[in-house]
Amino acid sequence: MNFKKIVILGTGGTIAGRASSAFDNVGYAAAQVGIAQLLADIPSLAEGGPIISEQIAQLDSKDMSFAVWQQLAQRVNYFLACDDVQGIVITHGTDTLEETAYFLQAMCRPDKPVVITCAMRPATALVPDGPQNVLDALAVARHAGASGVVAVCAGTIHGAVDVQKVHPYKLDAFSSGDAGPIGYVEEGRLRLVRNWPVAQEQRAHVAIEKVAKWPRVEIIMSYAGASGAIVQALLDQGVDGLVVAATGNGTVHQDLQHALLKAQAAGVRVVRSTRCVNGRVLPVPGDAIADSNGLSPVKARVALMLELLA
Ligand code: ASP
Numbered sequence: 001m002n003f004k005k006i007v008i009l010g011t012g013g014t015i016a017g018r019a020s021s022a023f024d025n026v027g028y029a030a031a032q033v034g035i036a037q038l039l040a041d042i043p044s045l046a047e048g049g050p051i052i053s054e055q056i057a058q059l060d061s062k063d064m065s066f067a068v069w070q071q072l073a074q075r076v077n078y079f080l081a082c083d084d085v086q087g088i089v090i091t092h093g094t095d096t097l098e099e100t101a102y103f104l105q106a107m108c109r110p111d112k113p114v115v116i117t118c119a120m121r122p123a124t125a126l127v128p129d130g131p132q133n134v135l136d137a138l139a140v141a142r143h144a145g146a147s148g149v150v151a152v153c154a155g156t157i158h159g160a161v162d163v164q165k166v167h168p169y170k171l172d173a174f175s176s177g178d179a180g181p182i183g184y185v186e187e188g189r190l191r192l193v194r195n196w197p198v199a200q201e202q203r204a205h206v207a208i209e210k211v212a213k214w215p216r217v218e219i220i221m222s223y224a225g226a227s228g229a230i231v232q233a234l235l236d237q238g239v240d241g242l243v244v245a246a247t248g249n250g251t252v253h254q255d256l257q258h259a260l261l262k263a264q265a266a267g268v269r270v271v272r273s274t275r276c277v278n279g280r281v282l283p284v285p286g287d288a289i290a291d292s293n294g295l296s297p298v299k300a301r302v303a304l305m306l307e308l309l310a
Contacts, residue, residue: 004084005085007052011092014094014122016058018123024122033123057072064093073108086142089138094118097151099299104160136152143190157192159179180194206306221244222245228260231263232259244270260289261288269308271304272287
């Protein structure tokens with residue numbers, strides 16, 4: 001029995017979702033069940049040590065907002081600083097989980113585990129996956145040597161930098177791409193297949209509680225027949241940064257490239273990422289647009305926003 005606390009922060013998602021039928025795994029409303037109720041429905045939850053919970057938000061994570069991120073980062077920082085807290089578990093929707101994971105990793109750079117978990121089926125499903133995911137997340141949060149932000153889903157532990165939702169329906173909806181997962185949770189035990197990731201990313205030098213206005217950073221995709229029209233429209237509206245989800249090894253349609261270079265010359269920060277699911281852009285000397293340093297388009301956007309804030 002471990003006597004240090006695990007803090008469970010609820011933010012909503014499908015894990016807290018309700019459907020009118022136990023056989024409906026898609027026609028449900030996310031973020032209906034409070035974190036206290038969710039946890040009360042999981043037998044044996046507190047067997048490994050004390051747990052406290054707090055409801056940070058109650059939303060479908062497709063609607064994740066900067067205000068919720070701000071509040072979440074503040075509470076995570078608060079609990080990380082408590083000597084009697086061993087780790088933090090966050091229940092979250094799957095849709096933007098990877099963005100929150102990367103945001104918290106860059107913002108808080110925790111030396112304790114911050115484990116984000118989720119579900120692909122609502123709490124009312126005949127066989128919900130949420131309770132097992134929470135138990136697995138707790139096992140990770142209690143593991144001596146665990147640190148940093150990780151995601152736990154379907155018995156698999158993914159690092160914040162690599163994790164990506166890759167399936168809209170399957171219970172095992174996440175992948176770490178060619179980096180591979182950190183490990184697995186099997187019957188409450190961890191089997192690690194690689195070293196716990198050492199944080200590569202810079203800690204964001206942002207006083208999160210003071211942020212009143214977030215920079216506007218948009219993602220644009222390069223594809224057959226792409227043009228610079230969207231870039232021009234954004235420039236007209238006012239934009240601080242652009243991430244291009246480029247083809248292959250960071251290649252961009254010439255018409256879009258032209259518009260992006262124009263935006264860059266006008267002072268807008270532009271970053272190239274790849275729309276490929278695996279791998280990263282390998283830069284070549286003289287690249288006109290900086291690459292995302294291995295980050296997917298959505299994470300490159302978060303990184304650029306934090307950089308602009310700092
Ligand atoms: N739309 C839901 C959400 O992200 C999906 C899920 O949780 O699986 O909150």
